[in-house]
Every structure is written in C-alpha cells, then in structure tokens.
Amino acid sequence: MSAPAIGGVQAPRGNGSVLRLSRGASLTDFADKIGAIPGSLVQIMFHLGKMVTATQSVSDEDLRDLGVELDWDVQIVSPEEEDRELLESFDLEWGEDEGDEEDLRPRPPVVTVMGHVDHGKTRLLDAIRKTNVVAGEAGGITQHIGAYQVATEVNGDERKITLIDTPGHEAFTAMRARGAKSTDIAILVVAADDGVKPQTIEALNHAQAADVPIVVAVNKIDKEGADPTKVRGQLTEYGLVAEEYGGETMFVDISAKQGIGIDELLEAVILTADAALELKANPDQEAQGIAIEAHLDKGRGSVATVLVQRGTLRVGDAIVVGESYGRVRAMLDENGNNVTEAGPSRPVLVLGLTTVPGAGDNFLVVEEERTARQVAEKRAAANRNALLARRNKRVSLEDLDRALKEGQIQQLNLILKGDVSGSVEALEDALLNLDVGDDVELRIIDRGVGAITESNVTLAVASDAIIIGFNVRPEGRARTMSEREGVDVRYYSVIYQAIEEIEAALKGMLKPEYEEVQLGTAEIRAVFKSSKLGNIAGCMVTSGTIRRNSKARLIRDGVVVAESVNIDGLRREKDDVTEVREGFECGINLGSFNDIKVDDRIETFEIREKPRA
Ligand code: GDP
DSSP: OOOOEETTEEOOOOTTOEEEEETTOBHHHHHHHHTOOHHHHHHHHHHTTOOOOTTSBOOHHHHHHHHHHHTOEEEEEOHHHHHHHHHHTTTOOOSSOOSOGGGOEEOOOEEEEEESTTSSHHHHHHHHHHTOTTOOOTTSOOOOOSEEEEEEEETTEEEEEEEESSOSHHHHHHHHHTTOOOOSEEEEEEETTTOOOHHHHHHHHHHHHTTOOEEEEEEOTTSTTOOHHHHHHHHHTTTOOBGGGTOSBOEEEOBTTTTBSHHHHHHHHHHHHHHHOOOEEOTTSBOEEEEEEEEEETTTEEEEEEEEEESBEETTOEEEETTEEEEEEEEEOTTSOEESEEOTTOEEEEEEESSOOOTTOEEEEESOHHHHHHHHHHHHHHHHHHHHHHHHHSOOTTTHHHHHHTTSOSEEEEEEEESSHHHHHHHHHHHHTOOOOSSOEEEEEEEEESSBOHHHHHHHHHHTEEEEEESBOBOTTHHHHHHHHTOOEEEESSHHHHHHHHHHHHTTOOOOOEEEEEEEEEEEEEEEEETTTEEEEEEEEEEEEEETTOEEEEEETTEEEEEEEEOOEEEETTEEOSEEETTOEEEEEOTTOOOOOTTOEEEEEEEEEOOOO
16 A cells, blocks of 8 residues: 655555445544554545534545545445444344335335424324224223234225324324334324415425325314315415316314314325335234334333234243343233234333333344343444434533644533532632633533432533532433433542643643543332331432442432442342342342432442543
8 A cells, every 4th residue: 555645644544445434424433444544544635625523523425525536435424324234233134125026015004293383293192092993902002012003994805004193293203204204194184274384385295305205184173264265275385286276185174172174084094005105014924123212111111102014913922122132021012901912013111121222223133142142232332323423513521622622612511510509609700710721612501409400411411511419319210311422420429629620721730640430320119118128219220330349429319428338138039139220129238328318319330540542
C-alpha cells in the first residue's frame, strides 16, 4: 500500500479494496479500519472542503467521497444489514417465508389506526374492541396487550383482522424506521366536523411511503356540522379518491362514539385487503415476527407482545427477540386466556424472556436456546459499540478538554439535582465561583431537588449538558434513557469532590482511573424479619444481575439513604445463590444494615478501572 500525501497529509490508500462502514460512522471509525490517524482524515476532509471533527458522525455521501479520495471502495452498512449478516452467521434468516408458493396460506390483515389528534383514533379502537361480534367473550376484549384480533363477517365468511392497539403514526414510523413492516393496511381517521388537518396529511404520507393501502374512516358523523362529503373532496387532492367518485379508496362514514358504521369499516378493510394485497404466510415453519410492546411485570418478569408474521409460535419454543432471548413459558391472548400456539398475524403476550425487548425488535424461533442466547449477546455487543460511538459524540467530563480544544463547545452546561435544596444551592454557588478562565463559560441550565428524571435527561440531550446528581439517583427510565442517549451523569455525595472534578475537567486535568459500573437493581417488595439475620428484603431484580458480596446502596424515593452496604446474603426460594438475574425474585440480606422498607431500591455496583481513551 502506498501512502501518497493529500495536501501534505498521509493516509493508507485502498487501491480499490472494499471498506465496510456502519451507517453514521465517524472519521475515527474510518481511521481505525484503515490504520490511519483520525486527525489526518480530519485534514483530508478539510481539503475536500468539509469541516468534520474526528468523532462526529459523517454522512454516507461524505464517507464515500473520502473513500474515493483514498481509493477505498466504501460500502455503507445499515444496522438492518448488519443484523442480517449476524443472523446469517448462525445460518438464520429473518423476513422471508420458507418454502414455495403452495406452502403459503392466507393470513388476516394487520391494521394500524392513524390520523390527526382528537379525531377519534382511541375511541375507534375501543369501539372495534366492543363490537367484536364473534369473540364469544362476555364483555369483549379486556386486556391491553398492544394488539388484538377481531372477527367480522364478509360475504358469509368469518374473517379475522389484527389491530395494532396503539393509535398514531409514531409507533408505525418508529417500527418502519427499524426496518420492521408491521402494518398491511392503515385506517385513516378523519373527523367529519374538522376535516383534513396537518397530521392527517402526515399519516397519509407515512402510509403511502410504506406502500400501505388506506381505508378512510370519516368519523363523528353524529356531530352537528359534520360534512363527510367535504372530507372526501379534501382527500382527493392527496390522491385518495373515493370509490363512489371512481377512485380506489374506500371511505366509510362512522361514529366511534355511537358505534355506527364499525362493521362496515371492518368489511372495507377486508375488501381492500382482498383487492390490493395477497396476504399469505407459511404457518408451518418456525415462527418469526416483531415485538409490539414489552415491559417488566412485577410478578411475571419480562412480558412482551409479539406479532407472529410467519410460522407458528408455540409454548416451549426457544426464541430470540432483539437483544432478549428465552423459552416461551406461556402465551396469553387479548382476553387473558392461555394459548398454546399462535399462527400468522396473531398477536400474543409472551412470558419467559430473560430481559425486556424493544418495540419493533424482530423475533425468531430457533432450534436451541443456546443459539438464541448467542444471537442476543452478539446483538447486545453490537448495540453497545454503536452506543459507545454515540456517547463519544456527546460531552462528558473526561473529553471536555478535547471538545474545548477542538472548538466543539465553548460552554459547559450543567444540570444539578440534589437531595435537599441547601446542597443544590451550595453546589451551584461554588460552581459559579469557579475560576474557569475565559475560554469556557459554565452555565447551570437547570437545578432541582429530587431524583434525576426523564425530563432532566431530555434537557441534557437537547443542550448537551452534563447532569450532576448530589445524593440522588435517576428514577424510572431516566437511567436507561441517559445510557441510551450517551448523557454523562455524575454522582457525588461530597460537595468539594464535585467541584474538584469539574474544575479539573475544565482545566483539562481530569484523569479518572476508576469508574463505577452499575451491576443490577432490585426493588424491595416485602420485608421479612429473621431473628438470626435481621431484616431480609424480598426483592424483584428489575435490571441487570444482583451478585452476592457486591457493594450496594439503598435508595428511597430517588434519594440515597445508605451509601455503602453489602449484599451479604442472596437467596432464591430456599437456596443460597451467587447471582440472580433481571425478572426474578430473590431474598437479599444487607448484613448488619436493617433500615429497609418496601419500595426501596437496592443498587449494586462495582468499581472498575477505566480504560484510557
Ligand atoms: P385521538 O386523539 O384521535 O385518539 O381521539 P380520541 O379517540 O381520544 O377522541 C377525541 C375526542 O373525540 C373524545 O372526546 C371522543 O369522545 C370524541 N369522539 C371520538 N369519536 C367520536 C364520534 O364518533 N362522535 C363524537 N361526537 N365524538 C367522538
């Protein structure tokens, strides 16, 4: 490989070799792959007329231009492609039906309800749930599992329809953005008294971009001032011409409130599906599909609603869903009944996953649980890397000096949260009195008492701020959110330590050697008194893994009440164990520390040496 100079800068040339880069890669990623110094690529980009920092995410086009310059055949790999390749390495494939045409059987359409806010999406989903004529369940569908199936009679046949039970196009778009096509048909709800509105158009655009046929539900026809004809006229401008005007789109006048026109709407969905789509799937293969929603349930552990798209899912199957895996322990339908198998287009609640998957994650059944675990672990590792890449792009105290030098930031934004207002004020005073020189401005953009919340994290993301938690912790999903978004959250229990670190960071002298790594969290559900051991906490592990002998702290209402306790005893059922994973119950004994209450949170951590950047 020769290394000619471009504008006086050296970088290895590719001589036409293929260079695969993940979408959104940075110049540092590029440099790593070709054995160059990131700074040299920054300079080459500069000569190409682009100002890009080493860690910034670069557009596909710029990556390709840089490739051309250095004679590398740059190929951008999307996350979906990466995942496809990962599955391939296990001899798996997601997304295609197995077998030939004759293996395929008709399947019900999967429908999403979209439309402008307040036009009646939620009300319509309720109305459909109630008129489910063939369900045969007293009271209709009772459980909210994120999707449900109803039956309707069309030309004397009973036909099923699957409805995604989250209105709005956010869910639709989010899933599509992840390459998961979940919807066959969109019901576009337009209120007849309000007409076409901005979000009506937005929804329509999303559906058309995804090539999903639309059935228009003209709602609220019971209302005074309702003008269904006007709605038809308005939508003509957007290419949705009603059948009665010679077009191909079915419009149905309904009142979600009074239950008018619901059966006709369902019939229109079936007729549209029959006319425009050939919905078929192979029911006789290992099941595949997508996760629609998931959460951690107090008693049942990870609970996920999945939509089977092909194959048949059975209790006992080994399954991998995104980064999560497990064995299907039980399946429930929207009526809360146990089911043993679920075929194409069937949504079911799945119990038995080790962790909580994300909405839009794809799932597949594999022969052995071991394979499921391996795929999940590889995905987790890949996502971690992507996360690290993103995190490097945000401001953290460690790289503050570099960010300042590179001119990425001129001010350090901080959000302060503390256990009592006195400490927040003291911290704020002390920080504002720091002598930080002229190069950088220190701004406290928000302050408050109490746990670190999701909205604190959102603000930190929007303004590239660092969050300082003084004797407080994140609540609910704030922690996962901050990790996902790469927001630097710092915890202190001594004021001068916080000040020292921030001062050192501003002077470019912060060289942390150790960092605290979160291992697991558990919520206390019950407290048992033992004459021998003192108080024992009956817990549910809510994230990560709790290990015996690890260091822990106790948090009550988002405030740290004990800083250094120890997991002295750990039991599952009656056995002493060394670790307990997320989603499982356990008994925890904190040694001589007995001040525990129901709803307290136990957080375990360890101190690890931090790799130097
Ligand atoms: P979404 O924001 O699209 O989910 O709208 P909702 O389903 O929450 O409905 C918004 C409001 O319109 C609620 O107050 C509903 O009760 C009302 N609404 C929905 N459908 C009808 C209908 O057919 N007739 C009347 N009169 N009101 C309706």
